[in-house]
Amino acid sequence: MFIKRAKSRPSLRTRDSDLPESTNTGSPLAKSSVTADDAMGDISMEVDPDESSGSIMERKKAQKKDKQRTGGKSKSSGSRLSFGGGEEEAGGSEPFKPKKSLLSQSIKLPNPSIPSSSTSTPTGSGSGNGNGNGLYSREYLSELKASTPTRAPRTTEIQDDEDEDVDSNGLSKIARDKYSTSIIEDTTPGIPDTAAIAAAKAKRQAALESSIHGGMGEDYISLGSGKLAIYDGDSGPHPESRLMREDDEEGDGDEDMAEYTEAKDKLYLGREANKAAARRLKGEIGELIAEREAEDEDDEETLEWERAQAHRAGRWEDEKPEKMTKQGYKPAPIPTARPIPTISSAQARLAKSLADLQVDKSTNVRNLETVARDLTSLEQEERELKLEVEKVEGKREWVEEFRNWVEMLGGFLEEKYPKLENIETDSIAHFKERAQMVNSRRSADDSDDLSLFLGVPAPNTEEDEKDEFGRSTESEAGPSSIRRKIRRDQRIARRGKRRARSTKSITEEQGYSTDSSLAEGDQEDYRSAQVHLERRVHALLDDVKAEDFRDPEKGLMVRFGGWRKRYEEEYVNAFGGLALVQAWEFWARGEMVGWEPLRSSKTLDSFSWFHSLHHYSHPPLHRTEQPEDDDMDLDDEPPLGPDGDLVASMVSSAVVPLLIKAFEAGAYDPYSMGQTRRAVDLVDVVREMMGKDSRKYTTLLKAVLGVYHEHLLSLSSTISSILASGSIPPPAFDPASRPAMERYLTRRIKLIKNMALWRREAPQETRELVIRLVGEVLRPILGKTWDGGGKEMASKVLTAATGLLSPDLVGWLQQGPGSRW
Known part of the structure; x- marks a missing residue:
């Protein structure tokens, strides 16, 4: 057997709600909040009208005033959560009034039929079973467990697309499921009548027409229903919402630390501007360091604490006072007598x-x-x-x-x-x-x-030579x-x-x-x-x-x-x-x-x-550079x-x-x-x-x-x-043949003499030229004309080329073509 809890469950704690009871369907939470007092009818669950109406702050103030009036009377020796009737009668205090939570207030309590077998009403002592001993039976606990919900109820009604997004109060379905009825504050003591509603509608219609026709429309605030919300980086992520976020009010959050970051630093353009900024920053850093060092030097308490720590560590040597030695009386010395100086000294x-x-x-x-x-x-x-x-x-x-x-x-x-x-x-x-x-x-x-x-x-035969008149020369x-x-x-x-x-x-x-x-x-x-x-x-x-x-x-x-x-x-x-x-x-x-x-x-x-x-x-030469002797010849350069x-x-x-x-x-x-x-x-x-x-x-x-x-x-x-x-x-015979041969060979002999003039400049090259001229040009001619004047011309060639011919050419020129040369 288990002892029944006298304290209410967390689901039944105060929660703000101003909606009428007729708008809510039966909730399992409300069903589970029915106690044995409801079944027996001994204790009535009355709700203070002041507490069920008004805003949360007003109800809090009213509770504080009640505590001040009652003083210490509200505290009794018994438990304030006890539902026993005998304790109330013995104490003689005011009857206990249980407070309903906001959720239970907004939900109408149902009146289900109680089975006769397991729902026996507890007695005046607050027992939960039919025997009146204040204990829960196994059947009663099973019934309570079955009636306690494990998740929020789901609506089975299918609404239109417009009803799923926004209701008549301008709240979305997600907001209604998350915050329930605590979003809307009840600022009116009661439900407005028909005249007030008609006046509000007329006023809003007039503001709407004024804004359409170019009026100021300061009193008109559009609910934004049916309009697309366009994101703007300057106006925030939800410009259609009229709720002010804390971040929007306080800014980005960097203003508090702006002095310690680069948020307020300026960007300098140009080499001179950057140098000036660097000098100012260096000066400010130096001033801060100097101020910090000055604070450390002026902080006598810190210095005193450091000395105390050093003394506690055993590294402190107290200044020993100097020992004062008592000296005896010493009379003033009598000056030594000096002789009077003489003139010589x-x-x-x-x-x-x-x-x-x-x-x-x-x-x-x-x-x-x-x-x-x-x-x-x-x-x-x-x-x-x-x-x-x-x-x-x-x-x-x-x-x-x-x-x-x-x-x-x-x-x-x-x-x-x-x-x-x-x-x-x-x-x-x-x-x-x-x-x-x-x-x-x-x-x-x-x-x-x-x-x-x-x-x-x-x-x-290949080339036909032509003279200056175009005639063939063949x-x-x-x-x-x-x-x-x-x-x-x-x-x-x-x-x-x-x-x-x-x-x-x-x-x-x-x-x-x-x-x-x-x-x-x-x-x-x-x-x-x-x-x-x-x-x-x-x-x-x-x-x-x-x-x-x-x-x-x-x-x-x-x-x-x-x-x-x-x-x-x-x-x-x-x-x-x-x-x-x-x-x-x-x-x-x-x-x-x-x-x-x-x-x-x-x-x-x-x-x-x-x-x-x-x-x-x-x-x-300058005159100073000329030699001193006069023997220099004036003609010398x-x-x-x-x-x-x-x-x-x-x-x-x-x-x-x-x-x-x-x-x-x-x-x-x-x-x-x-x-x-x-x-x-x-x-x-x-x-x-x-x-x-x-x-x-x-x-x-x-x-x-x-x-x-x-x-x-x-x-x-x-x-x-x-x-x-x-x-x-x-x-075969021409009297001009021999003179022609002599002329040709004479020109070659002259050529040999001219070659011989280059013997001093290039002796080897000159000798090779003469040998080629005699061996390749003159020797064939002299061999064919040896008997017709060639012998005499050979001796002239030998005389002109003395010292420049090879031995074989010299022998040939001397002996002729019939020799062994």
Whole structure:
């Protein structure tokens, strides 16, 4: 058996409700709240009208007033939850009035039928079974358990969609299920009548019409029924609701901690603004640290507490008071009697003081002199520093001016150099055209002579040669062709003119003449072309008005000479002389345009740039630098300057490339003795200026020897083609055959002599050239004409090539084709 609880269940505690009882259906909670008193009818469940009406706060105030009126009477010795009738009668107090919870107040108590078997009404003592002993039987507990609900009841009625969302009071179904009837506060003492409801509806209708027609409508508050709720970040997540959240009232919650976060920090733009903000922040941090340290120092209580903790830890040493020792009486000392000073002692003391003062004076005087000397030296250093500063400033100004001038010079050369190179290209083209004319005429003369004593090469059937009139030359290829006769007559006429102007003998003239002069018409055209080149060179500077750029002696020499005179060390380290030569090259090359180094009598030292650079490379000595003796010859030139010989630099950079191009274009005639001697002299000059191992000298020498190699290749191919099968033989007997052979061999002998002139420059290469010429060209001709004058010509060849031939060629030339050689 179980003892029945007298205290009410939690489900029956106070819960606010103002709805009428008729709106609620029977609830199991209300059913379960029926006690035995209801069945027996002994105790009436009366509800105070003041407690069942009004708001919660009003009911709370009423309960507090009742407690104050009753005082301690409400407290009885028995339990206030006991329902026993005997205790109430013995106490004589007011009858107990049970309070109903809000949920039980809003629910109408049902009156179910009580079974006769198990619902026996308890007695006045509050027993729960039919026996009246206050205990629950097993059947009664089962009935109570069956009538107690385990979850909220579900409505079985099916409502429309509109009823499921919002009711007539503007509450949703979720709000009604969650908060039941405690949401709506009852602010009226009772139910409004029909007149009040009609007046409220009329007022609301008038406010609605006013808002539609543009009125202010301050008293009109829309319930929002039937409208879509649009989310707005500024107005909150539920703008249609009129409930104010706590977060909306207090803000985001960051304002309280804004001083300790970066919520109120500003964003600074710009480097200076960020630096200023960083300085302010650093200052504020320093002030806070200083304030904190000052608080720690001023906090006497904290210091006292720390001292107490240190004393408690046993590390504190109390200051021991000094022991006061009692001293006995000491009488004042009686001064010692001194003798009265005499005059001699006073004089000695004064003399010693005077000597000390003299020493101090001498020391001060020496210090003063030292300071004066230091001051003088400092003033001197100051003056020197001022002079140095002025010198540096002057140097800076001069260097700036010189740099601007060099930039102008660079622009000038960039504009003029391409034009000058075009003129040089035309000049080389003139050399090449003239050389082709002379070589073609000489080749024709050699072919005519060979056709008389050796034969004519076989005609080329693949290529049909045409003359200047478009006629075929195959019919005139023979030794006695009309064309060959015409060329022989022209050659004889040229030789006659030369004999008339020359004093040499006829025998020496036969075959020994170079015959490199042009015809009168060609010579006139060549001369006019050279004059036109000179005019083009002068026209390069017609638009130049500044004398610095027209004459290098007034511009380059003055500027670079001033640089060398002012700052010689910087001038030498920067290779100022080479820079001068590089800039002067434009005017030097322009002066050498049209110069024929092997045909003209104009030499290198005849150019103005040669004398100017030579004079610049030998600057005159100052009088202080001249030797003291007067034995120096006045004709001796000054020594070389720090630049060295700038003429050699100009020859290396401008003259040698010009000579190489001229030799490759045919400006050098290997059959001319005069041109050969001039060429040898030029090469000697280049070797002396740049050295024998210089690359420029080697390149120039190869260009000269290349002319002989090309000529020997042409002669060898001609002889080979004549000696080949199918060639046209010479006439059986022709009185002009022997003179033609002698002329041909004489020209080759002259060629050998010209080669021999290069023996000093290139001995090995010269010997190879002579051996090739004798072995490939002269030996076949001498072998065929040995009996017809070839023997005499062989002795001449041997004499001209002395020391340059191999032993087998020497033996052959001496003994002839029948020997073992």
